[in-house]
Amino acid sequence: xxxxxxxxxxxxxxxxxxxxxxxxxxxxxxxxxxxxxxxxxxxxxxxxxxxxxxxxxxxxxxxxxxxxxxxxxxxxxxxxxxxxxxxxxxxxxxxxxxxxxxxxxxxxxxxxxxxxxxxxxxxxxxxxxxxxxxxxxxxxxxxxxxxxxxxxxxxxxxxxxxxxxxxxxxxxxxxxxxxxxxxxxxxxxxxxxxxxxxxxxxxxxxxxxxxxxxxxxxxxxxxxxxxx
Amino acid sequence: xxxxxxxxxxxxxxxxxxxxxxxxxxxxxxxxxxxxxxxxxxxxxxxxxxxxxxxxxxxxxxxxxxxxxxxxxxxxxxxxxxxxxxxxxxxxxxxxxxxxxxxxxxxxxxxxxxxxxxxxxxxxxxxxxxxxxxxxxxxxxxxxxxxxxxxxxxxxxxxxxxxxxxxxxxxxxxxxxxxxxxxxxxxxxxxxxxxxxxxxxxxxxxxxxxxxxxxxxxxxxxxxxxxxxxxxxxxxxxxxxxxxxxxxxxxxxxxxxxxxxxxxxxxxxxxxxxxxxxxxxxxxxxxxxxxxxxxxxxxxxxxxxxxxxxxxxxxxxxxxxxxxxxxxxxxxxxxxxxxxxxxxxxxxxxxxxxxxxxxxxxxxxxxxxxxxxxxxxxxxxxxxxxxxxxxxxxxxxxxxxxxxxxxxxxxxxxxxxxxxxxxxxxxxxxxxxxxxxxxxxxxxxxxxxxxxxxxxxxxxxxxxxxxxxxxxxxxxxxxxxxxxxxxxxxxxxxxxxxxxxxxxxxxxxxxxxxxxxxxxxxxxxxxxxxxxxxxxxxxxxxxxxxxxxxxxxxxxxxxxxxxxxxxxxxxxxxxxxxxxxxxxxxxxxxxxxxxxxxxxxxxxxxxxxxxxxxxxxxxxxxxxxxxxxxxxxxxxxxxxxxxxxxxxxxxxxxxxxxxxxxxxxxxxxxxxxxxxxxxxxxxxxxxxxxxxxxxxxxxxxxxxxxxxxxxxxxxxxxxxxxxxxxxxxxxxxxxxxxxxxxxxxxx
Numbered sequence: 001x002x003x004x005x006x007x008x009x010x011x012x013x014x015x016x017x018x019x020x021x022x023x024x025x026x027x028x029x030x031x032x033x034x035x036x037x038x039x040x041x042x043x044x045x046x047x048x049x050x051x052x053x054x055x056x057x058x059x060x061x062x063x064x065x066x067x068x069x070x071x072x073x074x075x076x077x078x079x080x081x082x083x084x085x086x087x088x089x090x091x092x093x094x095x096x097x098x099x100x101x102x103x104x105x106x107x108x109x110x111x112x113x114x115x116x117x118x119x120x121x122x123x124x125x126x127x128x129x130x131x132x133x134x135x136x137x138x139x140x141x142x143x144x145x146x147x148x149x150x151x152x153x154x155x156x157x158x159x160x161x162x163x164x165x166x167x168x169x170x171x172x173x174x175x176x177x178x179x180x181x182x183x184x185x186x187x188x189x190x191x192x193x194x195x196x197x198x199x200x201x202x203x204x205x206x207x208x209x210x211x212x213x214x215x216x217x218x219x220x221x222x223x224x225x226x227x228x
Numbered sequence: 229x230x231x232x233x234x235x236x237x238x239x240x241x242x243x244x245x246x247x248x249x250x251x252x253x254x255x256x257x258x259x260x261x262x263x264x265x266x267x268x269x270x271x272x273x274x275x276x277x278x279x280x281x282x283x284x285x286x287x288x289x290x291x292x293x294x295x296x297x298x299x300x301x302x303x304x305x306x307x308x309x310x311x312x313x314x315x316x317x318x319x320x321x322x323x324x325x326x327x328x329x330x331x332x333x334x335x336x337x338x339x340x341x342x343x344x345x346x347x348x349x350x351x352x353x354x355x356x357x358x359x360x361x362x363x364x365x366x367x368x369x370x371x372x373x374x375x376x377x378x379x380x381x382x383x384x385x386x387x388x389x390x391x392x393x394x395x396x397x398x399x400x401x402x403x404x405x406x407x408x409x410x411x412x413x414x415x416x417x418x419x420x421x422x423x424x425x426x427x428x429x430x431x432x433x434x435x436x437x438x439x440x441x442x443x444x445x446x447x448x449x450x451x452x453x454x455x456x457x458x459x460x461x462x463x464x465x466x467x468x469x470x471x472x473x474x475x476x477x478x479x480x481x482x483x484x485x486x487x488x489x490x491x492x493x494x495x496x497x498x499x500x501x502x503x504x505x506x507x508x509x510x511x512x513x514x515x516x517x518x519x520x521x522x523x524x525x526x527x528x529x530x531x532x533x534x535x536x537x538x539x540x541x542x543x544x545x546x547x548x549x550x551x552x553x554x555x556x557x558x559x560x561x562x563x564x565x566x567x568x569x570x571x572x573x574x575x576x577x578x579x580x581x582x583x584x585x586x587x588x589x590x591x592x593x594x595x596x597x598x599x600x601x602x603x604x605x606x607x608x609x610x611x612x613x614x615x616x617x618x619x620x621x622x623x624x625x626x627x628x629x630x631x632x633x634x635x636x637x638x639x640x641x642x643x644x645x646x647x648x649x650x651x652x653x654x655x656x657x658x659x660x661x662x663x664x665x666x667x668x669x670x671x672x673x674x675x676x677x678x679x680x681x682x683x684x685x686x687x688x689x690x691x692x693x694x695x696x697x698x699x700x701x702x703x704x705x706x707x708x709x710x711x712x713x714x715x716x717x718x719x720x721x722x723x724x725x726x727x728x729x730x731x732x733x734x735x736x737x738x739x740x741x742x743x744x745x746x747x748x749x750x751x752x753x754x755x756x757x758x759x760x761x762x763x764x765x766x767x768x769x770x771x772x773x774x775x776x777x778x779x780x781x782x783x784x785x786x787x788x789x790x791x792x793x794x795x796x797x798x799x800x801x802x803x804x805x806x807x808x809x810x811x812x813x814x815x816x817x818x819x820x821x822x823x824x825x826x827x828x829x830x831x832x833x834x835x836x837x838x839x840x841x842x843x844x845x846x847x848x849x850x851x852x853x854x855x856x857x858x859x860x861x862x863x864x865x866x867x868x869x870x871x872x873x874x875x876x877x878x879x880x881x882x883x884x885x886x887x888x889x890x891x892x893x894x895x896x897x898x899x900x901x902x903x904x905x906x907x908x909x910x911x912x913x914x915x916x917x918x919x920x921x922x923x924x925x926x927x928x929x930x931x932x933x934x935x936x937x938x939x940x941x942x943x944x945x946x947x948x949x950x951x952x953x954x955x956x957x958x959x960x961x962x963x964x965x966x967x968x969x970x971x972x973x974x975x
Binding site: 019056114115205 | 383386387390391392393475476477478480481568569654657658659660661662663664665666667668669671680682795
């Protein structure tokens with residue numbers, strides 16, 4: 001079995017790249033490297049994190065330019081070969097723009113940026129991203145406290161897509177109190193194959209009690225377990 | 229290109245006075261060119277030269293403590309925090325731009341102060357803002373414009389900081405009609421740098437190349453510094469083009485590229501371009517070590533066509549830096565900026581001096597001695613007339629005993645908790661990314677915010693403070709209070725106050741009454757800083773905060789940074805457990821005078837009396853006590869008594885942890901009037917809570933520091949109970965405390 005080798009993509013304007021790197025490298029002690037957006041290959045990295053931030057300033061539609069970065073071609077190849085890709089916040093937007101995930105992210109319904117802790121329901125625990133949350137004895141949907149920090153987190157998709165997301169159990173996280181107007185309270189989804197995850201909340205910011213929550217750690221631990 | 233003829237009249241329209249124009253003639257021995265006149269007018273504007281304030285500012289304690297770089301020596305002061313690290317921090321105003329174009333004005337204020345930090349080689353770790361607006365809920369006046377200003381200033385700050393990727397961790401916000409036409413937007417940034425990676429703002433080594441890096445230069449912000457040096461009026465709207473436009477994305481790239489460049493070791497000197505753009509950076513860097521520069525404007529990357537030398541020199545386009553590189557290492561710099569897709573263009577060389585020579589299209593457009601342009605050189609310095617304002621005696625002559633005593637103290641407290649000055653500012657802070665870089669361990673809303681330093685046990689506590697109402701009533705005492713409150717705030721978290729930066733917002737300095745406020749405030753800051761051993765690392769003066777209808781309260785905003793050596797000893801401001809003892813420590817037997825209080829304003833619509841009493845000795849002792857209590861792990865919470873007095877302080881301690889509020893039952897003995905006891909804002913007090921087993925220990929630490937201690941009750945229950953008269957269910961208090969601003973702003 002291969003071991004998890006994380007690659008954290010750095011676009012111009014990424015600003016949660018260091019947070020993801022720090023969580024993986026120094027808190028979870030994983031083999032982690034940055035991947036510069038101008039590179040054309042992800043090299044030996046087998047888990048790709050597309051981090052949060054404002055790639056290219058998000059002056060056009062969020063993520064619309066980043067998807068054309070050289071590194072993205074190889075990430076799409078990696079994903080279509082079943083490789084693991086996690087897009088967080090701006091990363092989620094980029095994955096939607098690049099077609100790895102369905103739907104899109106609109107401006108928040110409030111038209112304001114929102115940064116606060118929210119409660120998520122983990123609605124699908126049988127994924128490579130949530131396996132470690134399955135230890136709950138209650139059997140009910142496990143919850144996590146996790147920060148959101150975005151201006152464009154209002155997930156939207158057409159009716160058929162929503163139906164297929166639900167039918168295929170692709171909705172992984174839902175907000176308990178929707179902070180942005182996302183359809184069906186969707187906070188995170190995966191692709192049909194279950195190897196690409198996109199989510200607006202920040203698990204890398206919720207991996208230590210010192211910063212308010214460590215509920216996000218299990219997400220990375222789930223991935224590490226499934227890859228190792 | 230044809231340039232207008234230079235005359236005294238033209239000089240006056242540029243903001244120069246006759247005496248200054250004659251001084252230019254003397255210096256040059258000839259009439260200045262149009263470009264030269266522009267250069268002198270911005271460099272000698274109040275904003276760049278501090279000509280009306282420098283003599284007073286020099287009276288502030290500018291050395292001592294852990295200061296590595298003192299005020300005015302570099303772009304920001306530098307304070308040692310051990311382990312080879314230093315903290316760089318500074319606060320600066322962007323009031324005038326924000327008054328006419330709130331979104332860009334506030335955004336570029338943030339951008340400018342961030343550049344001041346990373347131009348020194350420091351990575352910004354936090355941003356704070358001190359904001360003042362008119363009333364947002366006045367029934368007498370139209371609040372539409374004030375709400376527009378507030379909303380867009382907050383959005384501008386958020387959008388810039390969020391995109392740049394620095395957590396905006398707090399500050400403070402006040403609302404008062406005096407700020408109606410002239411809001412105050414003071415932005416502060418804090419950064420960390422290794423001692424051996426500090427970059428200096430200097431030009432040395434004849435022949436070394438001078439580069440402009442970052443954004444291209446456009447016509448935005450021309451004469452911004454001059455605009456900042458006059459009063460706001462109807463005509464100010466026409467100065468909208470003087471407001472710069474921010475690009476946080478480019479700033480983020482500039483940050484990464486600049487830090488990489490500094491680490492590469494090829495930088496001789498570096499300075500950001502803020503006010504007065506290329507003019508200011510070339511002349512200040514040259515004057516620093518007595519050098520000169522030859523600059524060829526033909527090479528400056530321009531955003532617009534046909535820009536004149538005058539426009540290129542005075543543009544305040546954002547996200548640019550001037551860098552002097554070691555000769556022969558040009559390619560190292562170019563490669564780094566190429567990686568980040570930024571301009572990096574050689575525009576000149578360092579010369580023996582003393583002149584900065586500007587060439588454009590093969591013609592010398594300006595040639596002036598650098599030293600004659602800058603603060604500390606030959607820029608004018610004035611002694612201004614000062615006269616005690618007549619209003620001071622009038623407002624201080626006030627008999628508070630004649631005020632009717634309210635019957636329902638519950639209603640008074642609920643009203644205070646919902647008043648915009650006291651109520652929780654979550655509506656604002658949730659629009660800021662408070663967490664990016666995962667170092668924010670105390671979020672805004674308590675006393676100081678705290679940001680940890682990864683790889684160490686250390687953390688920095690930071691806060692801005694200034695109650696302008698106090699300074700209005702008593703400039704000396706009010707300014708002392710701002711320093712003391714900021715020190716108390718950081719000490720409540722367990723941090724030792726290190727140093728301050730200040731942003732001195734006043735009216736027109738040519739009015740002797742305004743100058744009196746300014747001088748007295750400086751004296752107050754100086755005395756407090758000396759007593760607390762918190763030197764001034766630098767800051768900014770903002771005069772002319774006036775409109776035809778209003779002069780702002782004199783507002784010397786203090787930005788304080790404190791050091792927590794061991795983050796495990798950090799203390800937060802909210803009650804933790806049921807059954808903990810609650811005590812007031814410090815100036816327990818205060819006079820209970822309610823002069824200048826929020827209570828007096830809200831209940832009686834009065835701004836009268838003297839500013840609340842303050843005693844520097846007991847402040848200093850209280851701060852030591854709070855730090856010792858934290859390090860002894862004796863207490864579970866500490867919250868300083870400030871706006872709204874003891875009752876508000878206690879209520880906040882119950883509610884600041886929104887996910888787990890805890891009630892209280894306290895009994896406060898009082899002589900005289902209960903309302904005065906509960907709501908007066910006397911300084912030097914904090915409310916703490918702790919396990920009952922720790923009481924002897926707490927009392928001992930207090931008495932060791934000659935600090936009074938008063939057990940007032942216990943935590944627990946679902947209500948805030950104070951004496952017999954106050955009993956408020958937590959959910960009612962929480963609604964008042966958390967939802968008031970959103971109710972005002974979302975309707």
